Amino acid sequence: MAGRTYKSEAVVLRSLRFGEADRVLHLYTLERGRIGAVAKGIRRTKSRFGGRLEPLSHVELVLHQGGGELQTITGVELIHPHRSAREDNYRLGVGFVALEAMLRLFPEQEANPRAFEALTRFLDLLDEIERRPDSRAGVDPLVLSFQLKLLWLAGYLPHLTSCAECGAQKGLVGYSPRAGGAVCAHCRADSIALSASGLAGIEGLLRSPMADAAGLGLTARAGRDALSVIASSYEYHGGFRLKTLSA
Amino acid sequence: MLSPAIENLVAQLTRLPGVGTRTAHRLAFHLLRTPTDEALALAAALREAKERVRFCADCGNWTEEEICEICRDARRDRSVLCVVEQPADVMSLERTHEYRGLYHVLGGALSPLDGVDPEDLRMDDLFRRVDSNGIGEVVLATNPNTTGEATASFIADRLRGRVRVTRLASGLPVGGDLEYADEVTLGRALSGRREV
Numbered sequence: 001m002a003g004r005t006y007k008s009e010a011v012v013l014r015s016l017r018f019g020e021a022d023r024v025l026h027l028y029t030l031e032r033g034r035i036g037a038v039a040k041g042i043r044r045t046k047s048r049f050g051g052r053l054e055p056l057s058h059v060e061l062v063l064h065q066g067g068g069e070l071q072t073i074t075g076v077e078l079i080h081p082h083r084s085a086r087e088d089n090y091r092l093g094v095g096f097v098a099l100e101a102m103l104r105l106f107p108e109q110e111a112n113p114r115a116f117e118a119l120t121r122f123l124d125l126l127d128e129i130e131r132r133p134d135s136r137a138g139v140d141p142l143v144l145s146f147q148l149k150l151l152w153l154a155g156y157l158p159h160l161t162s163c164a165e166c167g168a169q170k171g172l173v174g175y176s177p178r179a180g181g182a183v184c185a186h187c188r189a190d191s192i193a194l195s196a197s198g199l200a201g202i203e204g205l206l207r208s209p210m211a212d213a214a215g216l217g218l219t220a221r222a223g224r225d226a227l228s229v230i231a232s233s234y235e236y237h238g239g240f241r242l243k244t245l246s247a
Numbered sequence: 248m249l250s251p252a253i254e255n256l257v258a259q260l261t262r263l264p265g266v267g268t269r270t271a272h273r274l275a276f277h278l279l280r281t282p283t284d285e286a287l288a289l290a291a292a293l294r295e296a297k298e299r300v301r302f303c304a305d306c307g308n309w310t311e312e313e314i315c316e317i318c319r320d321a322r323r324d325r326s327v328l329c330v331v332e333q334p335a336d337v338m339s340l341e342r343t344h345e346y347r348g349l350y351h352v353l354g355g356a357l358s359p360l361d362g363v364d365p366e367d368l369r370m371d372d373l374f375r376r377v378d379s380n381g382i383g384e385v386v387l388a389t390n391p392n393t394t395g396e397a398t399a400s401f402i403a404d405r406l407r408g409r410v411r412v413t414r415l416a417s418g419l420p421v422g423g424d425l426e427y428a429d430e431v432t433l434g435r436a437l438s439g440r441r442e443v
Binding site for chain 1: 264265359360361362391392393396397400401404420423427428429430431432434435
């Protein structure tokens with residue numbers, strides 16, 4: 001059967017050595033969502049791909065879909081290299097968390113233009129962020145905001161305005177991934193503790209655009225609570241933990 | 248269709264990097280056609296290499312002794328240490344005949360997505376060597392890709408203020424044409440330009 005060649009915008013999520021001089025790339029494409037593709041000869045110094053296909057790169061690809069599972073990259077144009085994110089250890093750490101979240105939350109070959117737009121917007125903002133004092137990459141407001149929005153796009157938006165079990169409006173003290181939201185003191189069994197600042201912080205992150213995340217004044221406790229909500233949602237709904245968060 | 252012995256040989260050959268089933272069949276048939284002593288010499292060489300070759304206790308390069316030839320060589324500059332990801336990188340740098348210092352092989356690069364953390368590499372040995380062996384300069388020669396840059400940046404952060412840290416230059420391949428250079432490489436060549 002003859003293959004099909006098509007063009008798509010894509011973000012490189014992961015790059016693995018393959019064979020003598022090739023790489024297998026995990027890509028999130030605008031046209032087809034998550035795909036795997038081979039970049040032949042890319043590890044050779046005279047490769048025509050050069051440095052365009054590194055993780056975090058936003059590119060326009062020409063892809064060939066043959067009979068196998070992996071597609072083949074036949075052409076690439078750089079839209080944005082996100083070099084300043086790649087060359088700063090803190091930004092790179094934040095970027096890796098986002099890339100792994102995309103890899104794990106959207107494993108299927110299925111277009112999701114809003115997820116793609118969120119990812120490219122995140123990368124644009126990543127180039128500009130500053131390291132917060134005593135802050136780990138996993139609790140940076142930008143990546144917390146991005147992951148909460150991904151949970152929303154994946155259909156796992158946490159319900160935070162009232163108790164997800166009994167509907168009580170006040171006295172919310174925990175988060176239950178099973179119930180899908182915040183819970184009150186009476187319904188707190190199997191939940192993780194959630195402070196008032198954490199609850200307000202998560203609501204703020206969900207309500208505001210990613211560009212405003214750093215300006216929300218998230219406290220250290222609120223950042224940790226947001227991370228707990230995200231991590232427990234991943235574990236409950238997707239059955240995974242992010243390696244980049246345990247590093 | 249093939250005998251179990253040939254099937255086994257093919258299966259073992261396909262485990263080599265870059266060798267698919269068809270190439271493995273071709274190699275297996277070639278080995279079967281060659282004289283017995285030649286084929287067995289290959290097997291003996293494999294066994295000998297696996298039994299005798301190990302990592303140098305100082306730098307992590309391949310060696311048959313406790314300490315490799317480069318680390319034992321009194322003519323090498325012991326104040327400069329070049330950090331690479333794999334033993335094969337030592338060979339590439341040695342071929343240049345430009346570098347006369349010592350090496351440190353990390354055994355890979357940091358990759359949070361793959362769960363490769365500093366403790367999975369020979370990082371502690373590197374920092375110990377720098378502190379105790381009178382090293383004046385550390386040359387970071389990890390690969391110019393995302394994981395290699397992350398590794399170089401991590402080491403540079405840890406060694407800042409303790410020793411001079413340099414990074415291999417990035418730029419255009421000698422003999423190439425500018426019009427064929429990709430934006431990333433050309434951009435780095437521009438920002439790393441030097442006065443002549």
